[in-house]
Amino acid sequence: xxxxxxxxxxxxxxxxxxxxxxxxxxxxxxxxxxxxxxxxxxxxxxxxxxxxxxxxxxxxxxxxxxxxxxxxxxxxxxxxxxxxxxxxxxxxxxxxxxxxxxxxxxxxxxxxxxxxxxxxxxxxxxxxxxxxxxxxxxxxxxxxxxxxxxxxxxxxxxxxxxxxxxxxxxxxxxxxxxxxxxxxxxxxxxxxxxxxxxxxxxxxxxxxxxxxxxxxxxxxxxxxxxxxxxxxxxxxxxxxxxxxxxxxxxxxxxxxxxxxxxxxxxxxxxxxxxxxxxxxxxxxxxxxxxxxxxxxxxxxxxxxxxxxxxxxxxxxxxxxxxxxxxxxxxxxxxxxxxxxxxxxxxxxxxxxxxxxxxxxxxxxxxxxxxxxxxxxxxxxxxxxxxxxxxxxx
Amino acid sequence: xxxxxxxxxxxxxxxxxxxxxxxxxxxxxxxxxxxxxxxxxxxxxxxxxxxxxxxxxxxxxxxxxxxxxxxxxxxxxxxxxxxxxxxxxxxxxxxxxxxxxxxxxxxxxxxxxxxxxxxxxxxxxxxxxxxxxxxxxxxxxxxxxxxxxxxxxxxxxxxxxxxxxxxxxxxxxxxxxxxxxxxxxxxxxxxxxxxxxxxxxxxxxxxxxxxxxxxxxxxxxxxxxxxxxxxxxxxxxxxxxxxxxxxxxxxxxxxxxxxxxxxxxxxxxxxxxxxxxxxxxxxxxxxxxxxxxxxxxxxxxxxxxxxxxxxxxxxxxxxxxxxxxxxxxxxxxxxxxxxxxxxxxxxxxxxxxxxxxxxxxxxxxxxxxxxxxxxxxxxxxxxxxxxxxxxxx
Numbered sequence: 001x002x003x004x005x006x007x008x009x010x011x012x013x014x015x016x017x018x019x020x021x022x023x024x025x026x027x028x029x030x031x032x033x034x035x036x037x038x039x040x041x042x043x044x045x046x047x048x049x050x051x052x053x054x055x056x057x058x059x060x061x062x063x064x065x066x067x068x069x070x071x072x073x074x075x076x077x078x079x080x081x082x083x084x085x086x087x088x089x090x091x092x093x094x095x096x097x098x099x100x101x102x103x104x105x106x107x108x109x110x111x112x113x114x115x116x117x118x119x120x121x122x123x124x125x126x127x128x129x130x131x132x133x134x135x136x137x138x139x140x141x142x143x144x145x146x147x148x149x150x151x152x153x154x155x156x157x158x159x160x161x162x163x164x165x166x167x168x169x170x171x172x173x174x175x176x177x178x179x180x181x182x183x184x185x186x187x188x189x190x191x192x193x194x195x196x197x198x199x200x201x202x203x204x205x206x207x208x209x210x211x212x213x214x215x216x217x218x219x220x221x222x223x224x225x226x227x228x229x230x231x232x233x234x235x236x237x238x239x240x241x242x243x244x245x246x247x248x249x250x251x252x253x254x255x256x257x258x259x260x261x262x263x264x265x266x267x268x269x270x271x272x273x274x275x276x277x278x279x280x281x282x283x284x285x286x287x288x289x290x291x292x293x294x295x296x297x298x299x300x301x302x303x304x305x306x307x308x309x310x311x312x313x314x315x316x317x318x319x320x321x322x323x324x325x326x327x328x329x330x331x332x333x334x335x336x337x338x339x340x341x342x343x344x345x346x347x348x349x350x351x352x353x354x355x356x357x358x359x360x361x362x363x364x365x366x367x368x369x370x371x372x373x374x375x376x377x378x379x380x381x382x383x384x385x386x387x388x389x390x391x392x393x
Numbered sequence: 394x395x396x397x398x399x400x401x402x403x404x405x406x407x408x409x410x411x412x413x414x415x416x417x418x419x420x421x422x423x424x425x426x427x428x429x430x431x432x433x434x435x436x437x438x439x440x441x442x443x444x445x446x447x448x449x450x451x452x453x454x455x456x457x458x459x460x461x462x463x464x465x466x467x468x469x470x471x472x473x474x475x476x477x478x479x480x481x482x483x484x485x486x487x488x489x490x491x492x493x494x495x496x497x498x499x500x501x502x503x504x505x506x507x508x509x510x511x512x513x514x515x516x517x518x519x520x521x522x523x524x525x526x527x528x529x530x531x532x533x534x535x536x537x538x539x540x541x542x543x544x545x546x547x548x549x550x551x552x553x554x555x556x557x558x559x560x561x562x563x564x565x566x567x568x569x570x571x572x573x574x575x576x577x578x579x580x581x582x583x584x585x586x587x588x589x590x591x592x593x594x595x596x597x598x599x600x601x602x603x604x605x606x607x608x609x610x611x612x613x614x615x616x617x618x619x620x621x622x623x624x625x626x627x628x629x630x631x632x633x634x635x636x637x638x639x640x641x642x643x644x645x646x647x648x649x650x651x652x653x654x655x656x657x658x659x660x661x662x663x664x665x666x667x668x669x670x671x672x673x674x675x676x677x678x679x680x681x682x683x684x685x686x687x688x689x690x691x692x693x694x695x696x697x698x699x700x701x702x703x704x705x706x707x708x709x710x711x712x713x714x715x716x717x718x719x720x721x722x723x724x725x726x727x728x729x730x731x732x733x734x735x736x737x738x739x740x741x742x743x744x745x746x747x748x749x750x751x752x753x754x755x756x757x758x759x760x761x762x763x764x765x766x767x768x769x770x771x772x773x774x775x776x777x778x779x780x781x782x783x784x785x786x
Contacts, residue, residue, distance in 0.1 A: 002592025009511075009654065166395050199395025276639065
């Protein structure tokens with residue numbers, strides 16, 4: 001064909017990190033069908049949906065079977081009942097949102113990535129290491145990215161010190177994926193103050209807020225002034241085990257404007273034009289998950305996983321291996337042993353003990369020499385993985 | 394803020410067509426709470442999901458409640474069982490696809506719109522009138538659009554005659570939304586030949602193929618050479634009543650390359666990076682809908698709606714009002730009476746008989762003076778609407 005393709009795709013690494021891991025594991029699995037692999041790699045949950053959510057799904061499926069209660073096209077931004085459930089969820093933590101600022105969608109990944117469409121040519125600040133979607137989605141549309149180095153020295157929490165430009169798009173993820181580092185109120189206040197001073201926009205990924213333990217902000221809107229400089233993305237994937245059920249939301253405060261355009265209105269237009277809403281049955285499930293009873297059940301999921309985090313931490317403590325995370329995050333971010341680089345360590349664990357983790361370098365250059373383990377396995381699988389790692393490391 | 398926003402949004406009309414209609418209807422409804430509105434506007438289905446689909450949903454919800462059968466992240470391109478169901482569906486009509494060419498997604502709207510990201514700066518050809526998403530999604534990324542005029546004279550089926558450029562992105566929709574016009578094999582062959590000759594890419598929207606009656610191609614791949622020049626988008630929204638359940642697919646043949654890049658690989662990368670797959674339970678529903686029994690049940694839905702199309706057609710015949718569609722399409726495309734323009738006619742029907750249709754001008758300049766009615770209502774509501782229209786027109 002003689003059409004022009006999007007040449008920016010050539011800037012991307014060959015495969016999306018997790019797709020790349022899946023391929024390696026699949027190849028190993030086919031070559032060694034007798035070996036039982038334990039996956040502590042991709043951050044995927046393993047516990048089933050909770051009873052309240054299942055009941056809501058069953059009821060909604062029943063409604064779809066009967067003409068009187070059947071639902072067609074959902075509103076692109078979400079049914080009011082689902083948007084209200086999000087508003088109430090924030091409200092119970094003292095954060096006030098308006099219904100029109102909440103956009104229900106099929107995933108934090110979609111929203112993070114699709115939000116790039118609203119912007120022109122701005123300098124982009126992305127932590128390193130971090131969830132790869134921020135970088136890839138900006139590369140795909142040809143934007144220039146500067147990394148905020150997250151290292152052992154700064155506790156994996158880069159701060160705005162030394163930044164002198166203005167009009168940045170700033171990605172923050174707290175608790176951080178993959179390092180598990182969490183910004184406290186004072187640190188987030190510094191970021192919000194910087195964003196307001198420099199006319200920048202913070203894209204705040206709160207997907208792991210349910211894992212926060214202790215006095216850390218769950219939402220950027222707990223910081224004064226954040227409504228003037230921040231979009232927040234959150235998800236039920238980790239909170240309620242929705243990785244296979246797909247529901248998230250994005251908050252775009254009405255205060256966000258630039259050059260006379262409203263970001264909320266633009267996002268509404270984007271979603272109405274390029275998205276057709278989340279399935280009715282899934283929105284009912286989301287409403288149930290966010291109800292007080294639903295959240296109590298979700299806390300049970302979080303508690304279960306955090307027991308895994310404690311077990312993994314205990315092993316690393318015993319071995320004297322440096323790590324962060326596992327306190328307010330389902331992730332353990334450990335230093336690779338034997339001075340191995342991250343992919344070598346990945347292969348080392350896969351080949352010797354069939355434990356799959358995520359190479360830190362897949363999250364950015366600063367992740368080299370580190371490795372991410374998740375606590376999303378079952379207790380049994382995690383114990384087995386710990387025993388195997390204990391024998392190897 | 395001092396960030397740059399995507400200025401292309403200023404090229405868009407104020408609101409997405411159907412969102413605009415919804416607002417007008419809502420305002421009327423609030424002002425006249427006693428009036429019963431009949432909606433033959435947005436192309437939304439009204440019959441419930443079929444028994445086979447409901448059973449599949451119930452079973453899948455049950456699986457999500459139990460750890461052993463719980464499913465986390467779906468593959469971004471769809472579970473193999475869902476992709477295979479699409480391959481088999483085409484196979485039963487004699488069209489051979491490979492599993493890796495089928496991408497399951499949450500909606501034809503999303504795919505149509507998101508596909509624009511894969512391209513550089515190419516001339517775009519879009520029929521007028523047509524589904525507004527093609528135009529809006531291209532305006533959003535700043536591409537120049539040329540319209541293919543669909544008029545009463547060419548039977549609302551524009552052909553490539555007179556086109557002399559190359560490397561076009563060509564949108565075709567057959568059966569057409571809104572006019573209901575369908576390309577026959579000879580006409581589609583002319584388009585495929587033109588695309589191959591000019592190095593162009595056809596984006597073929599087959600969302601209404603289940604309504605085809607008679608010897609028309611259901612898929613562009615029934616035309617020789619189409620695999621070298623066409624992407625196809627199709628959906629269960631209208632076929633299986635999935636407007637509120639959300640599942641569609643896009644076919645990107647491996648033959649599609651330009652400048653050394655593979656469109657299939659690019660779309661796989663796009664979806665892996667910016668999308669997290671369709672809910673497991675919905676993919677099971679889609680598999681069920683596409684099974685031989687599922688398709689038999691879907692045919693029942695189509696037959697039901699087409700009875701409405703015949704009733705609406707009969708009224709227009711009686712009144713001597715020009716129209717097309719309603720044969721291989723759920724849409725009736727009628728000329729507004731009394732020389733009214735389309736929005737005036739919209740208001741006229743809403744205010745006098747509370748029947749909501751879609752103004753033809755919302756689908757493009759050539760749609761001015763026309764009006765779209767859908768056959769997706771219940772028999773009862775449609776009969777009532779026909780009686781009201783009979784009294785007014």
